Amino acid sequence: MKYTIALLAGDGIGPEVINEAVKVSDAIAKKFNHEIIWTPALTGACAIDAVGVPYPDETHEICMKADAVLFGAVGHPKFDNDPSAPVRPEQGLLLMRKKLGLFANVRPTFTFPSLIDNSPLKRERIEGTDLVFLRELTGGIYFGEKGRLDGGETAYDTCTYTRVEVQRLAKKGFELAMTRTKKLCCVDKANVLETSRLWRETVQAMEKDYPEVTVSYEFVDAVAMRLVQWPNSYDVLITENLFGDILTDEASVISGSMGLMPSASVGEHTSLYEPIHGSYPQATGLNIANPLATVLSAAMMFEDAFGLKEEAEAIRAVVNKSLEQGIVTEDLATKDAKTYKTSEVGDWLVANL
Amino acid sequence: MKYTIALLAGDGIGPEVINEAVKVSDAIAKKFNHEIIWTPALTGACAIDAVGVPYPDETHEICMKADAVLFGAVGHPKFDNDPSAPVRPEQGLLLMRKKLGLFANVRPTFTFPSLIDNSPLKRERIEGTDLVFLRELTGGIYFGEKGRLDGGETAYDTCTYTRVEVQRLAKKGFELAMTRTKKLCCVDKANVLETSRLWRETVQAMEKDYPEVTVSYEFVDAVAMRLVQWPNSYDVLITENLFGDILTDEASVISGSMGLMPSASVGEHTSLYEPIHGSYPQATGLNIANPLATVLSAAMMFEDAFGLKEEAEAIRAVVNKSLEQGIVTEDLATKDAKTYKTSEVGDWLVANL
Numbered sequence: 001m002k003y004t005i006a007l008l009a010g011d012g013i014g015p016e017v018i019n020e021a022v023k024v025s026d027a028i029a030k031k032f033n034h035e036i037i038w039t040p041a042l043t044g045a046c047a048i049d050a051v052g053v054p055y056p057d058e059t060h061e062i063c064m065k066a067d068a069v070l071f072g073a074v075g076h077p078k079f080d081n082d083p084s085a086p087v088r089p090e091q092g093l094l095l096m097r098k099k100l101g102l103f104a105n106v107r108p109t110f111t112f113p114s115l116i117d118n119s120p121l122k123r124e125r126i127e128g129t130d131l132v133f134l135r136e137l138t139g140g141i142y143f144g145e146k147g148r149l150d151g152g153e154t155a156y157d158t159c160t161y162t163r164v165e166v167q168r169l170a171k172k173g174f175e176l177a178m179t180r181t182k183k184l185c186c187v188d189k190a191n192v193l194e195t196s197r198l199w200r201e202t203v204q205a206m207e208k209d210y211p212e213v214t215v216s217y218e219f220v221d222a223v224a225m226r227l228v229q230w231p232n233s234y235d236v237l238i239t240e241n242l243f244g245d246i247l248t249d250e251a252s253v254i255s256g257s258m259g260l261m262p263s264a265s266v267g268e269h270t271s272l273y274e275p276i277h278g279s280y281p282q283a284t285g286l287n288i289a290n291p292l293a294t295v296l297s298a299a300m301m302f303e304d305a306f307g308l309k310e311e312a313e314a315i316r317a318v319v320n321k322s323l324e325q326g327i328v329t330e331d332l333a334t335k336d337a338k339t340y341k342t343s344e345v346g347d348w349l350v351a352n353l
Numbered sequence: 354m355k356y357t358i359a360l361l362a363g364d365g366i367g368p369e370v371i372n373e374a375v376k377v378s379d380a381i382a383k384k385f386n387h388e389i390i391w392t393p394a395l396t397g398a399c400a401i402d403a404v405g406v407p408y409p410d411e412t413h414e415i416c417m418k419a420d421a422v423l424f425g426a427v428g429h430p431k432f433d434n435d436p437s438a439p440v441r442p443e444q445g446l447l448l449m450r451k452k453l454g455l456f457a458n459v460r461p462t463f464t465f466p467s468l469i470d471n472s473p474l475k476r477e478r479i480e481g482t483d484l485v486f487l488r489e490l491t492g493g494i495y496f497g498e499k500g501r502l503d504g505g506e507t508a509y510d511t512c513t514y515t516r517v518e519v520q521r522l523a524k525k526g527f528e529l530a531m532t533r534t535k536k537l538c539c540v541d542k543a544n545v546l547e548t549s550r551l552w553r554e555t556v557q558a559m560e561k562d563y564p565e566v567t568v569s570y571e572f573v574d575a576v577a578m579r580l581v582q583w584p585n586s587y588d589v590l591i592t593e594n595l596f597g598d599i600l601t602d603e604a605s606v607i608s609g610s611m612g613l614m615p616s617a618s619v620g621e622h623t624s625l626y627e628p629i630h631g632s633y634p635q636a637t638g639l640n641i642a643n644p645l646a647t648v649l650s651a652a653m654m655f656e657d658a659f660g661l662k663e664e665a666e667a668i669r670a671v672v673n674k675s676l677e678q679g680i681v682t683e684d685l686a687t688k689d690a691k692t693y694k695t696s697e698v699g700d701w702l703v704a705n706l
């Protein structure tokens with residue numbers, strides 16, 4: 001089969017980690033007789049520098065025409081000190097999510113046995129952790145009306161959700177739960193927020209369509225606690241945009257494998273795959289960034305966007321092998337062990353596929 | 354001196370833990386020649402049962418007349434399954450905060466050397482943790498306009514802040530930082546929210562009045578991560594109501610001493626002291642709840658509301674002694690060690706003051 005993949009490398013270490021994911025994807029395609037056409041496009045700070053906006057129309061068209069999008073990272077320190085600057089890389093991210101209709105962000109958190117001791121949490125707390133957040137990504141307070149009143153002295157943001165928005169996200173949650181241990185947790189703040197009450201009543205009404213799924217409803221503050229205490233007690237969690245932003249980042253550090261976590265954003269028109277880490281500006285150009293999260297994001301793309309499970313498993317298997325054999329970048333170094341460059345890890349993966 | 358303290362025991366284990374804090378406070382008062390007049394009042398589920406509302410006017414008047422409020426916990430499982438029920442204990446909490454003008458919730462998180470191994474985090478991650486959150490408590494999305502549109506199909510919540518609200522909270526943060534290591538972290542989501550941009554610009558403008566304080570600005574998702582990774586890298590953190598709800602609960606579990614954490618809510622008319630734990634309905638009446646968080650909340654009251662530092666230190670010292678000697682309730686039991694009842698712990702504290 002032939003697949004067109006929009007390639008949005010972005011800023012900082014984005015291009016370096018994307019490069020390795022491309023090498024591995026091409027090798028997998030060759031092995032399984034697929035053809036990949038990569039269509040590169042600009043996004044983030046590099047797009048601002050080149051054409052003045054972080055998500056150019058041309059990039060949007062390339063994404064819309066592709067079968068999937070592979071994304072690196074965006075952000076540059078020169079934009080960091082002034083969150084109210086008129087043009088910023090993150091705005092491109094939000095615009096891209098909205099225009100591509102990427103309403104569900106899929107964020108797994110799992111442990112790699114060989115990395116478990118990297119976690120700030122004790123081994124017995126995290127062993128067996130394998131959870132997935134489905135974060136709503138195109139609604140809520142991110143996209144509601146916001147502004148100033150009283151000559152700038154009062155600021156406001158509006159959080160809005162419609163029942164339809166909740167249903168389409170929750171549907172993905174129920175479906176995902178059916179493929180796993182059939183446990184779904186709806187995270188809200190229904191004791192305070194009207195939008196959370198809409199979430200809860202909508203999910204409650206859907207329960208009857210998935211009689212095998214056990215649904216629990218927990219307040220966001222309680223989940224923020226239990227994620228640290230007993231992360232392995234969760235399976236699938238669904239939540240709104242802002243709660244998801246906070247909780248998925250919290251969850252990402254518990255496994256000790258943060259630098260390896262992939263993610264997907266799925267929706268109406270296409271789907272996008274990206275590592276959860278950022279653009280890590282200090283490491284730019286040093287060939288030291290860990291490419292595995294991006295490589296594993298490509299594996300998610302093969303499986304979920306193209307339905308190629310065997311190809312995805314082959315990628316995951318070689319990644320596991322590299323970890324077991326210690327073919328890792330310096331962020332995963334155990335003391336005194338030799339470490340490898342970004343491109344060396346990619347080369348090793350290709351050679352050992 | 355003579356102090357009038359409104360006593361809001363609340364629901365569940367509230368009355369039991371409050372009882373021990375009263376015993377210890379009376380003993381301290383006697384020792385230091387103060388007189389305490391306790392004025393009990395109803396709040397929470399027990400107030401709903403008795404008079405139909407969770408924060409009766411009579412309770413409000415008792416609080417307004419007192420020099421401080423000592424609070425247990427509210428909540429009862431019979432209200433848990435329906436967050437949209439018209440009358441609920443939490444509404445009393447929100448009304449109380451608003452009517453008493455308790456705009457700053459002070460939530461310390463620190464470690465007790467003897468309890469450090471209770472933490473889900475590794476010892477080396479939490480040793481030395483001693484941070485304080487100042488959570489804004491009477492504004493933001495908790496109190497903004499909320500409702501339904503489109504015949505119930507769309508829900509909305511509004512988050513609003515004024516510059517003056519941010520200033521009075523931030524002022525407390527700067528002042529607190531001055532009494533500690535002079536590090537202040539402003540937690541926001543200024544890359545997305547207009548209210549956060551108001552927070553950030555307001556705090557930035559106040560920096561010049563506190564030249565000794567080093568201020569950092571961090572996004573809420575990054576703080577949710579770093580709290581788990583390096584909690585001991587923080588000192589004073591200031592944030593808005595909803596972020597504070599999530600992050601203070603997350604912070605509370607990292608020290609391993611959650612059952613011991615006190616809190617204060619301070620503001621315009623009075624101040625209120627309460628353990629951070631909830632009403633723990635399953636333990637009600639069993640005389641097994643840990644009273645130390647409430648006892649330590651009373652210590653905060655002596656120090657901050659009445660300016661009685663020596664009295665506060667005496668309470669903290671005897672609590673430390675009880676921990677070192679293993680005079681603890683079953684939640685803190687190390688294996689095979691004898692444990693004590695709620696009232697026995699209180700008796701021991703009184704006897705050893």
Ligand SMILES: CC(C)[C@H](C(=O)O)[C@@H](O)C(=O)O
Pocket residue numbers: 090093245544545574
């Ligand atoms: C950069 C920022 C706008 C973004 C978000 O809040 O969604 C990021 O934190 C993320 O989670 O992808």
Ligand SMILES: CC(C)[C@H](C(=O)O)[C@@H](O)C(=O)O
Pocket residue numbers: 191192221443446598
């Ligand atoms: C019970 C609830 C309304 C309350 C809050 O969200 O403020 C609680 O979680 C707290 O933190 O005191």
